[in-house]
Amino acid sequence: MKAWLRFLPSIIGKAIISEAIKKYDIEFNILRAHITPRGGKMLAEISGPEERESIKFMEEQGIEVNPIIKVVKKDKDKCIDCGACISLCPVKAITMEKDWTVEIDDQICIGCGFCTKSCPTKSIILFE
Numbered sequence: 500m501k502a503w504l505r506f507l508p509s510i511i512g513k514a515i516i517s518e519a520i521k522k523y524d525i526e527f528n529i530l531r532a533h534i535t536p537r538g539g540k541m542l543a544e545i546s547g548p549e550e551r552e553s554i555k556f557m558e559e560q561g562i563e564v565n566p567i568i569k570v571v572k573k574d575k576d577k578c579i580d581c582g583a584c585i586s587l588c589p590v591k592a593i594t595m596e597k598d599w600t601v602e603i604d605d606q607i608c609i610g611c612g613f614c615t616k617s618c619p620t621k622s623i624i625l626f627e
């Protein structure tokens with residue numbers, strides 16, 4: 500699952516994530532992060548048979564875990580299918596379909612936000 504993790508200043512510097520990885524043998528892939536001594540947030544992909552237990556552990560240690568289904572959303576009414584966002588996506592999550600509409604694959608998207616900045620019609624929203 501993909502989730503936004505929020506860290507309060509009181510837990511910055513604690514090895515909670517590495518402890519969870521060791522304890523529950525999870526795969527923890529950091530997609531995006533902004534952490535400072537004053538707190539921070541991280542978009543991560545967490546997977547493994549004990550994924551739920553690992554999340555419970557992280558929450559018990561003070562990390563706020565907000566699972567997300569969609570990383571970005573494209574407003575179909577505003578998008579003019581110009582394709583400007585396609586080449587800017589570093590993981591090729593945006594494609595031009597056979598009917599000339601532009602689609603974003605949420606399974607591939609890493610939430611970098613490049614597409615939101617490049618869109619001339621501001622059609623892409625990044626969920627944070």
Ligand code: SF4
Nearest residue numbers: 588608609611612614
């Ligand atoms: S947020 Fe980044 S990874 Fe996701 S679709 Fe936009 S450019 Fe691609």
Ligand code: SF4
Nearest residue numbers: 578579581582584618
């Ligand atoms: S740049 Fe914006 S308007 Fe153009 S295809 Fe991408 S989302 Fe649609």
